[in-house]
Each structure stands twice: as C-alpha cells, then as structure tokens.
Amino acid sequence: METEYITEFIMIAKLRSFSLAAEELSMSQSSLSKHLKSLETQLGAPLFDRTTRSVLLTPFGQDILLSCEEIAQSSSKIRKLANNRATLNRNHLLLTSIPVMAQYNITGTITNFLKANPDIHLTFSENEPVVMNKMMKEGGYELSFTRISDKENIELESIPYQKDNLVVVLPKDHQFSKRKIIQIKELISESFIFLDKDTFLYDHLVDLCKKNGFIPNVVQTAYRPENIIDLVSKGMGISLLYRKLFDYVNNPNTVAVEVSPLHSSTIGLSKLKSHKLSYAANAFWEYIKENNKNI
Numbered sequence: 001m002e003t004e005y006i007t008e009f010i011m012i013a014k015l016r017s018f019s020l021a022a023e024e025l026s027m028s029q030s031s032l033s034k035h036l037k038s039l040e041t042q043l044g045a046p047l048f049d050r051t052t053r054s055v056l057l058t059p060f061g062q063d064i065l066l067s068c069e070e071i072a073q074s075s076s077k078i079r080k081l082a083n084n085r086a087t088l089n090r091n092h093l094l095l096t097s098i099p100v101m102a103q104y105n106i107t108g109t110i111t112n113f114l115k116a117n118p119d120i121h122l123t124f125s126e127n128e129p130v131v132m133n134k135m136m137k138e139g140g141y142e143l144s145f146t147r148i149s150d151k152e153n154i155e156l157e158s159i160p161y162q163k164d165n166l167v168v169v170l171p172k173d174h175q176f177s178k179r180k181i182i183q184i185k186e187l188i189s190e191s192f193i194f195l196d197k198d199t200f201l202y203d204h205l206v207d208l209c210k211k212n213g214f215i216p217n218v219v220q221t222a223y224r225p226e227n228i229i230d231l232v233s234k235g236m237g238i239s240l241l242y243r244k245l246f247d248y249v250n251n252p253n254t255v256a257v258e259v260s261p262l263h264s265s266t267i268g269l270s271k272l273k274s275h276k277l278s279y280a281a282n283a284f285w286e287y288i289k290e291n292n293k294n295i
Contacts, residue, residue: 003075004134005039006068008032009047013065016055019207023149026156027130028203079137080274090279091120096135097145099126100225103248104162104267106145113287120280129200136272142281147200148268158268159289164242166208166263167256169232177255184212184259191219191237193228205240208263229254 011021012032022029040046047061057065101107114122127135132144133155148158168187170177176186187209194216195201202221209216219237222228225245232239233253242265246256269288271277277285 002035002039003071005035007072007075008035009039009061010065010068010072012036012048012055013057013061018055022203024153025130026133026146026149026153026200028198028200030197030203031130076137079139092278093120093122093143093280093284094141094278095122095143095145095281095284096125096127096132096141098129098132098147098267099223100245101126101145103225103244104145104164106161106267109161109288109291113284116287117280117283120283128198136275142271142275142277143284144270145267146270148266148270155272155274156270157273158270159285159292160266160268161288161292162244162267164244164265164267166240166259166265167243167246168259169229169239169241169246170255170257171232171235171238172253172255174238174255176257179257181258181260184209184261185214187216187238188214190217192216193220193222193231193237193239194218195225195228196221196223199223208240225249 008021008025011025012018015021015024018029018032022032025032036047043060043064045060046058047064049056049058095110097106110122110124114120123141125141127144129144129146132141132146135141136144145161148160168176168182176182194205197203206216206218220231222231225241226249228239228241229246229249229251231237233251240259241256243256246254269285271281271285
C-alpha cells in the first residue's frame with residue numbers, strides 16, 4: 001500500500017474537496033482520483049460517499065482515518081531521517097525541475113552557479129510536480145524548480161524565478177491570428193490541444209476555461225510544448241500555452257496572441273519548509289534569491 005496514497009486520502013478528508021486537495025498537493029485532480037481508486041481497490045471498500053454533492057467519508061473511511069494519520073506520521077519521521085542523512089554530503093546538490101528547463105533558462109542558471117562553485121557537484125532530474133514533491137519528501141531531492149500555485153502551500157517555501165503570461169497559440173491562417181488580444185470566452189467553439197492529463201497544467205487550463213464560461217473541447221494532448229505547437233501549425237487545433245514556451249520553439253507557421261483576462265504563472269525554486277538544507281542546496285537557494293530580487 002502506497003503511503004503517499006494514504007497521505008492524499010487524509011488531505012481529501014481534511015479539505016472535503018478533491019479539487020482543493022489536488023491543488024494543495026500540487027498534482028492533477030485526475031491523478032488524485034486514480035490514486036484514491038487504487039487505494040479503495042486495495043482496501044476493498046469505498047472511502048468517500050460519492051452520492052452526495054459534498055465529499056463525505058463513508059463509515060469505513062471514518063474508521064480507518066485515525067490509523068491512516070498514524071501511518072502518515074510514522075512515514076514522515078522516516079523521511080526526515082532520510083533528509084538528515086542527505087545533508088551529510090554537504091557538496092552534493094540534489095535538484096529536480098519541470099521539463100521546460102531550456103525555455104526558462106534553468107539550464108543556464110545551473111551552469112553559471114556550478115562554474116562559480118566548482119566544489120559543488122550536481123545530481124539532477126526532470127519530473128512533473130507531483131513526482132518532485134514526493135521525491136523531496138522521501139529525501140531524494142532537496143530543491144525543485146516548479147510552477148508556484150496562487151494559494152499558499154503549507155509544506156513548501158518558494159523563491160520566484162521567472163514570470164510568464166498565457167497566450168493563445170493559433171495557426172497563422174486562423175481567423176483570430178491578426179488580433180492583439182483575445183477574450184478567453186471567445187474560444188468556446190475551438191478544438192484544443194493541451195499538455196497531457198497527467199500534468200499539473202492540464203487541470204489548471206481546463207479550470208481556467210470553466211471560469212470563463214465553457215468546458216474546452218480537448219481533442220489531443222502531448223507531453224512536450226514543441227509537439228503541441230507543431231500540431232497547431234498543421235491545423236489540428238489551437239492551444240493555451242505560456243509565452244516563453246511558444247517563443248522558444250519559434251515555429252513560423254503559428255502565432256501567439258495575448259489573452260484577456262490576463263493570466264500569468266510564476267516558476268519558482270521550492271523546498272520543504274520542514275527540511276534543513278545541506279550546504280550545497282543552501283548555496284544554490286541563496287544564489288537564486290540574490291539574482292532574482294526584482295521578480
């Protein structure tokens with residue numbers, strides 16, 4: 001049984017909302033639902049009553065909640081011991097990031113830091129936010145570059161790194177391609193190509209469309225922005241992406257138009273509030289803080 005699934009179950013029970021729990025855990029709502037279904041299958045009984053409008057525990061869910069909280073606390077103690085062990089290697093920087101590193105010059109920033117600190121060596125990987133948070137909790141990594149949620153995360157502390165604005169990506173011959181600004185609600189009849197359902201941005205963009213009065217018709221998904229932009233250029237649909245992701249690809253058969261209402265996103269460097277950083281991680285943390293004072 002995955003202890004992470006137990007933690008997610010506790011969060012849903014605490015907030016009484018799948019959407020709020022997914023946002024608090026920095027994961028997609030679809031992934032959260034899959035994890036809960038897997039946990040219920042293993043336990044052989046439903047944990048929440050889905051026949052009501054609100055999210056309520058079943059009698060079985062109420063019976064096991066306290067035991068689950070005890071398991072989560074024990075797991076947290078083990079992770080802290082692992083984190084403390086990681087700090088022993090003071091010159092080893094354990095860092096992970098969302099996949100769009102080059103688009104936000106994360107690779108350049110890391111390179112410049114390592115050149116200025118030749119005594120520090122790096123272990124690095126690309127991951128989606130839900131995986132990165134789990135890795136940090138388990139002591140695999142100390143720092144992560146990820147998108148910062150608008151709502152305060154009770155587990156993470158973050159330094160803003162770069163801001164980016166949302167744009168509509170269109171084929172060059174699209175009827176809106178000459179516009180300077182497009183109202184999101186004007187896209188109600190369009191076919192969309194989004195990042196994959198397992199990514200944080202998928203649910204984020206779907207919710208944004210819902211707030212503007214419609215459910216987007218998502219006809220295709222992809223893991224990489226360059227694949228989305230290529231599909232748009234071939235007339236397979238339109239997309240909502242962040243400006244720097246679009247600019248980096250530089251596809252001459254597509255255009256990007258600003259959206260209204262304006263929607264921005266911040267990439268930040270994050271760490272667990274409960275974790276004491278190693279020498280290498282603290283040096284990188286202070287480096288980002290010093291070089292991004294104006295963000």
